[in-house]
Amino acid sequence: MSGSTLGRLFRVTNFGESHGPAIGCVIDGCPPGMALSEADIQHDLDRRRPGTSRHVTQRKEPDAVEILSGVYEGRTTGTPIALLIRNQDQRSKDYGEIAQQFRPGHADYSYWHKYGLRDPRGGGRSSARLTAPTVAAGAVARKWLKEKYGTQFRACMTQLGELPIAFEGWEHVQGNPFFAPVADVQRLEDYMDALRKAHDSCGARIRVQATGVPAGLGAPLYDKLDADIAKVMMGLNAVKGVEIGAGFASVAQRGSVHGDAITPAGFASNHAGGVLGGISSGQDIEVSIAIKPTSSILTPRPSIDIHGAPVQVVTKGRHDPCVGIRAAPIAEALLALVLMDHALLQRAQCADVVQVPPPVAANYQ
Amino acid sequence: MSGSTLGRLFRVTNFGESHGPAIGCVIDGCPPGMALSEADIQHDLDRRRPGTSRHVTQRKEPDAVEILSGVYEGRTTGTPIALLIRNQDQRSKDYGEIAQQFRPGHADYSYWHKYGLRDPRGGGRSSARLTAPTVAAGAVARKWLKEKYGTQFRACMTQLGELPIAFEGWEHVQGNPFFAPVADVQRLEDYMDALRKAHDSCGARIRVQATGVPAGLGAPLYDKLDADIAKVMMGLNAVKGVEIGAGFASVAQRGSVHGDAITPAGFASNHAGGVLGGISSGQDIEVSIAIKPTSSILTPRPSIDIHGAPVQVVTKGRHDPCVGIRAAPIAEALLALVLMDHALLQRAQCADVVQVPPPVAANYQ
């Protein structure tokens, strides 16, 4: 409480406002003895960074991370790891007009009613900038999970606005600013340019996957693995929907189809998305999230000010025409943080469970 | 830890197995002084009860709740409220064959890998029977929220298998076993009968709504209201997807449309689903969940046993051909538990916030 800590055993406390002096996080509960350096974390932050393409926010933040504690002679000590990122490129004057108004689709109105005041600069605490510390913490979790279990995380865009994006291969994701799994993104570029001209925005659908996941993660009843995944994903700025495996398509499926059959060679399908009864089965974890269109657009929107008088709101400044474009690395980090927390929880309670055959079922390809 | 407690301030600890002596919960943190009796709780349990129509599980459980503590002379004392429900109609012999096998789509496989053993009778801890204590606790939360804020909860089915169900009115929901908001459910009945004959099952989509919600509930960053809603919903047995407001339809929307405009008379739309920036805006909270088809069907399914040898699994016994048919009252209870927890959290941190105009915007109808 109140709200800025994620996890129970691998605990990440996030602090900062978009235009404050600094943002960062404190990780408590990291196992000791793991090699860790700023470079390990910086890599993930750079993937997320604004200003890396013309389709995203033009705020120039180096997002250089500094490790303030918890690492000694290059190894984690088991004590809290504090990560600091100084804000540098805040342009507060871009937000001057907004302070008295409630921008439609933004958190202004609800923050006003909750706190009675708000830091309006750059969205304050509600800004997507606060995903940077989350990604930083995620980098630590990813490193540990990879070293222990070979777990890996990747995400890609599967829909941009109303354009579906067919999956050609993971190898394409790094080669375009959309994190799209396709070789040619020209139609996506054209779509975005048209949107920008129209002073409007669109949403996106992101697929997030984890491979090499050990079976047994998840704590029924209420702290199930998929429940915690849904929580972190829905908590990500602008997310309005979360699916695991077949997701909403499950509604129209038959039980004789949806239930993944098991053979001695492994699972025959993966409608479950890697989670059965709230616990990982060893299959790939497959998650899909829906990101709403950016609320900050140049098109004037009707709203009211703090006195209740009608106004037209135009959100100037540097904004992503599609927030979802930067979501992929953040979603990967969030999934890693959940798996990390549950991996430690599983160690706590079930360290003595002798893994009896059958061996983990092979993944459906 | 490990996993059976929901909430931080209105804390519900759930215990029990499907075929054990009893199931129940302990509620810690309920405000004192509220009138409470078994009847208040029994009402909600009866709505959930199996055996109330021919389309649901034919297990006959009276689900009579007993209050063991926390209530004195008809009022809550502020001390833990323990609720007990004795199991009576367990037919363990129906499950004898299953103990050595992993039923596809069920938790058997993942529980095996997590705990190294499992109570196979009736699904043990993974059974939907354990939603009864959740509903019981939800009844307490609903009572308090209604008395304090006038908050009310309701849910209905919006899709059965591949059949969409158009919304005619809330008044129809209580009149049919599907919780469908329509006057005539004959086609749904026919659909279910055909399914039963085919020894198969289907999924369902449920809409859950809360009205009279105070603004300001939700704790950014990680304990946002919609994040916690997603968690409890995804944690409900058989749920594979959760949406808030426009949900996955947001992807294809434009920012100029999705962002709900505000006028002095109130919000002009509710694509946000009542949550902005993770905090309630005062608008109705609108949630939609996807429930997968029942995994327990009479059609044989390929699987393996605990030695890894291939088997054909037939899950006999008394099973819902559509689990989603009983989900509505459970989803209402879950939403109530989340709002209750956040209402107390808001009191903790923001009791002194003076609500400055503008007044809460009226809901879009």
Added chain:
Amino acid sequence: MSGSTLGRLFRVTNFGESHGPAIGCVIDGCPPGMALSEADIQHDLDRRRPGTSRHVTQRKEPDAVEILSGVYEGRTTGTPIALLIRNQDQRSKDYGEIAQQFRPGHADYSYWHKYGLRDPRGGGRSSARLTAPTVAAGAVARKWLKEKYGTQFRACMTQLGELPIAFEGWEHVQGNPFFAPVADVQRLEDYMDALRKAHDSCGARIRVQATGVPAGLGAPLYDKLDADIAKVMMGLNAVKGVEIGAGFASVAQRGSVHGDAITPAGFASNHAGGVLGGISSGQDIEVSIAIKPTSSILTPRPSIDIHGAPVQVVTKGRHDPCVGIRAAPIAEALLALVLMDHALLQRAQCADVVQVPPPVAANYQ
């Protein structure tokens, strides 16, 4: 929240009032696969039970425990273990007069101000009866710790009122109703009889010890092992002081004496009481607690009623002339619960730590 849950990974939620239908607890997080039966738990409850000597409360409660969940075919499943104890010998009429008054030294006054109401029968939630579920949960923890590490717990009385009790040997503790480590308790019996005649009460000092404790338990900064021990002990009814190792005698010691020297054969002393820097060192854990005299005495005491008018309070009924007489088994249980929780926490974070020499230092005898 609010207050009735102990532990983070081995979580015990306690419910019940002294004169309600039942008391009990739910244990969440117990490792799976351990043999457990009612008999394992009943043994510890019987040691605590009222009515086992003429010096303690004459309320006759069998305190028969029933396991409602979490055990299957004699082994823990890893799911919550609910333990129920029905109240039988409540004599509510003994408390009729008290309901409008605040008994000095009791919780009445503070409960009134906190909750605005209270269950006055038998002290309601503030009664020492609620230590029974704690002892029941402690039995489960003790069993696991003994099987895993050979850890054992024992406690004895070291002072009764103003009478110091010299330590002769642990073997005497079970042979007298005082849990005193001496062969002859006649002077203690005489002291108590005189106290009873005088309608008064006295306090007690209890020593609690754990042997066979693994090194490494405790989580600096704030969840140190000794900090958590202090918490559970001070939280026990009637406790007003807690010491670890040399305790308050440390104040007058020199650093050259207090700091326990280490030799290749082991520690040369144990002023630390088994905890260094908040983490167990492998030495015996030594705790001492101060229990205040029973507040319920037949001597009239000045007080006020709920209207503020002066009254003379006489607490009739069946009360311990020295509450501390039953404290030993409860203190053992509390220490076990703390060590259990920290053992799981250590597994969570440090499972991969390779124990490098030197070997655990031997205990100072």
Added chain:
Amino acid sequence: MSGSTLGRLFRVTNFGESHGPAIGCVIDGCPPGMALSEADIQHDLDRRRPGTSRHVTQRKEPDAVEILSGVYEGRTTGTPIALLIRNQDQRSKDYGEIAQQFRPGHADYSYWHKYGLRDPRGGGRSSARLTAPTVAAGAVARKWLKEKYGTQFRACMTQLGELPIAFEGWEHVQGNPFFAPVADVQRLEDYMDALRKAHDSCGARIRVQATGVPAGLGAPLYDKLDADIAKVMMGLNAVKGVEIGAGFASVAQRGSVHGDAITPAGFASNHAGGVLGGISSGQDIEVSIAIKPTSSILTPRPSIDIHGAPVQVVTKGRHDPCVGIRAAPIAEALLALVLMDHALLQRAQCADVVQVPPPVAANYQ
């Protein structure tokens, strides 16, 4: 987890090592709208600072605090408040010899067994330097409690080594480096000088008091106010004992004396120390703690190194000959943090409790 967070609603996460780049904390859950500046916090840090007298550690740290988040235009926003203190005067070369050895009375041995490694410089995470962020957070809590309830905190030394210090008046505490409540501290100065010459150290006893405490704080059973107070105090570096009210003197008291009588004018005594049944009564909270003698002394002590070979350890460097001399402001901060947390908890659960007469009893003087 793991261990570096204090509180549930007013949550303080502490990070840093003695010789790392920085130390600090993140406060989550502070109510919004309170005026707060670095100056408010710096004041308390200066009282704690090393190098302010010749009897304490001669490390020169300005301990300048920087607010990184959670404050906007001079008022708390309700979002996390991150406080940063850069380390400046680390002299790592003083610690070179110690890295391979376990200093008696220190955490070295237990940290080694817990984590498998440790940062040896200046005690790493186990250093009392980490009380600085605690004091910083305490300053925020003190401000809020003072503004809301008029609560105030003060502490003084009541015993130095074997010298008892009689209480003359609170007004003397600020006038000497011992926080002693006496006009003339010459004998204390002489005592310390003799100790320093002897290359040894002594302990101290500290009294901590809170006045203007609202009744009703504390959450039975396990999160009682005195239990949480005991936890934070025992968790403070070098503390070996905690008492509330009459403390260990309660053992020899009679119930007819210990139980504080109540009159229409107020309580007639305060043996309870302000806590009844684990809940504040409105009386002054009185706590006493025992601090052990500093383990770091120039007198050689026998120990072993990491290979188990015997060594003589001499802890050079700049160390307090009596750690307890700086404890008073830290103990005040800790008590404030506990009361703050419980004040919010009380608001969460009992905001609607109508305070019925009688009025809060006056304090015994």
